Amino acid sequence: MEKKDLLSHNCITRLPLYLNYLKSLDYDDLTLVSTQSIATGLNINAEVVKKDIAAISSEKGMPRKGRSVVLLVKDLEKFLGAGCQINAVLIGTGHLGKALLNYDGFSEYGLNIIAAFDSDPRCREIDVCGINVYSMSLLDNIIKDKHAEIGIITVPSHAAQSVAEKLVQAGIKAIWNFAPINLNLDPSIIVANVNMASSLAVLSHQLYLNNLK
Amino acid sequence: MEKKDLLSHNCITRLPLYLNYLKSLDYDDLTLVSTQSIATGLNINAEVVKKDIAAISSEKGMPRKGRSVVLLVKDLEKFLGAGCQINAVLIGTGHLGKALLNYDGFSEYGLNIIAAFDSDPRCREIDVCGINVYSMSLLDNIIKDKHAEIGIITVPSHAAQSVAEKLVQAGIKAIWNFAPINLNLDPSIIVANVNMASSLAVLSHQLYLNNLK
DNA sequence: ATTTAATCGGTATTAAGATACCGAATAACT
DNA sequence: AGTTATTCGGTATCTTAATACCGATTAAAT
Numbered sequence: 001m002e003k004k005d006l007l008s009h010n011c012i013t014r015l016p017l018y019l020n021y022l023k024s025l026d027y028d029d030l031t032l033v034s035t036q037s038i039a040t041g042l043n044i045n046a047e048v049v050k051k052d053i054a055a056i057s058s059e060k061g062m063p064r065k066g067r068s069v070v071l072l073v074k075d076l077e078k079f080l081g082a083g084c085q086i087n088a089v090l091i092g093t094g095h096l097g098k099a100l101l102n103y104d105g106f107s108e109y110g111l112n113i114i115a116a117f118d119s120d121p122r123c124r125e126i127d128v129c130g131i132n133v134y135s136m137s138l139l140d141n142i143i144k145d146k147h148a149e150i151g152i153i154t155v156p157s158h159a160a161q162s163v164a165e166k167l168v169q170a171g172i173k174a175i176w177n178f179a180p181i182n183l184n185l186d187p188s189i190i191v192a193n194v195n196m197a198s199s200l201a202v203l204s205h206q207l208y209l210n211n212l213k
Numbered sequence: 214m215e216k217k218d219l220l221s222h223n224c225i226t227r228l229p230l231y232l233n234y235l236k237s238l239d240y241d242d243l244t245l246v247s248t249q250s251i252a253t254g255l256n257i258n259a260e261v262v263k264k265d266i267a268a269i270s271s272e273k274g275m276p277r278k279g280r281s282v283v284l285l286v287k288d289l290e291k292f293l294g295a296g297c298q299i300n301a302v303l304i305g306t307g308h309l310g311k312a313l314l315n316y317d318g319f320s321e322y323g324l325n326i327i328a329a330f331d332s333d334p335r336c337r338e339i340d341v342c343g344i345n346v347y348s349m350s351l352l353d354n355i356i357k358d359k360h361a362e363i364g365i366i367t368v369p370s371h372a373a374q375s376v377a378e379k380l381v382q383a384g385i386k387a388i389w390n391f392a393p394i395n396l397n398l399d400p401s402i403i404v405a406n407v408n409m410a411s412s413l414a415v416l417s418h419q420l421y422l423n424n425l426k
Numbered sequence: 427a428t429t430t431a432a433t434c435g436g437t438a439t440t441a442a443g444a445t446a447c448c449g450a451a452t453a454a455c456t
Numbered sequence: 457a458g459t460t461a462t463t464c465g466g467t468a469t470c471t472t473a474a475t476a477c478c479g480a481t482t483a484a485a486t
Binding site: 009044096100183184197206 | 220229294308315387393397405421423
């Protein structure tokens with residue numbers, strides 16, 4: 001039975017914002033929150049928030065009161081995978097790769113980077129934040145041994161496709177791709193792209209337009 | 214005269230992919246490329262590529278031949294702001310901030326990080342990649358002196374709003390926000406958000422759904 | 427107890443982007 | 457020279473997400 005993406009891509013994108021906002025509140029077991037207040041607090045359209053929260057909330061909101069913050073946080077965390085820990089490996093220990101290894105915020109979402117890899121032997125000396133950097137030849141073994149499910153690609157774009165294929169062969173189920181290319185893989189593999197250049201492009205294009213007028 | 218975003222957000226997001234792909238080709242002044250071949254090369258829907266390229270291309274494509282790669286690269290670079298250099302400042306020299314300072318790929322898009330700032334005095338010892346890290350008290354002066362137009366926010370989310378406001382007061386026109394919150398600023402300020410957590414959320418949610426069936 | 431105000435959940439409308447289609451143009455082939 | 461194949465550019469359709477609307481519900485106020 002095909003359990004389709006119940007939630008739209010954009011909706012899932014907003015969920016971390018809600019979670020982050022709720023956690024920033026000073027709340028206890030009894031604190032309630034309305035979708036309206038979330039919307040104003042986050043500066044997002046109220047209707048959107050209402051829809052999103054309704055989609056992921058296990059409890060029904062109480063008119064004139066709202067929802068329990070504690071329960072809502074739990075629901076959000078469940079959808080964002082904070083419940084179960086997922087093991088990940090990272091390929092490419094350049095600046096971006098190192099930044100991600102150092103970043104401690106991912107554990108909040110259940111992401112556990114258990115090993116890093118780099119083709120350059122010089123990079124293997126490092127032990128970033130307690131995470132070992134291994135040779136690419138060990139990729140397959142370590143992924144299978146540690147049951148890693150996510151591969152994080154932070155290699156240059158020309159190497160990304162071949163790295164992705166190696167990851168898939170080793171049994172990786174999902175890829176978080178930071179290289180500015182579209183990976184060509186079996187549709188069953190889940191791919192999420194983060195393209196800094198794309199984001200920057202939007203910015204400078206807008207700036208360019210504004211400077212025109 | 215309001216020169217509206219002629220190009221859709223999604224379209225602008227794809228432009229860097231095209232540029233990156235074209236540059237990866239081994240081409241000279243005479244090399245031609247068709248939108249079809251770009252589409253297959255990048256694994257993107259051909260119709261989408263056709264529309265995007267038609268929107269930004271200054272020349273008309275020749276049936277059965279395609280377009281000059283050189284000219285297409287020029288057009289793309291123009292839209293992505295590679296032509297004019299824009300000065301930027303970065304606030305928050307944590308791991309992510311450092312990664313961005315070290316990243317050399319931005320100059321390709323005309324982005325020039327001319328200074329970094331951090332509220333923590335310990336961070337100011339560093340001189341990352343030739344970029345000085347200053348005290349926040351110097352923010353206003355340096356932005357005005359160097360005519361910085363873009364502010365890059367890589368501080369924790371609780372500090373992001375106040376930093377953004379300081380940037381706006383100093384005359385910053387656009388903000389590249391890496392903190393996982395929606396900034397509440399004057400609509401005239403251009404804001405582009407990069408939210409790693411959101412991207413990760415999509416991934417782990419999909420993975421979660423797949424593990425169900 | 428009644429009224430009031432605010433919230434929820436569902437439905438309807440609108441806007442936008444992705445996709446498909448079709449005629450025109452032209453280089454390559456016979 | 458005529459035919460064929462391929463690509464372009466414009467139009468039309470379809471799908472999806474954002475937005476607006478409306479009735480139902482219920483806590484708080486009178």
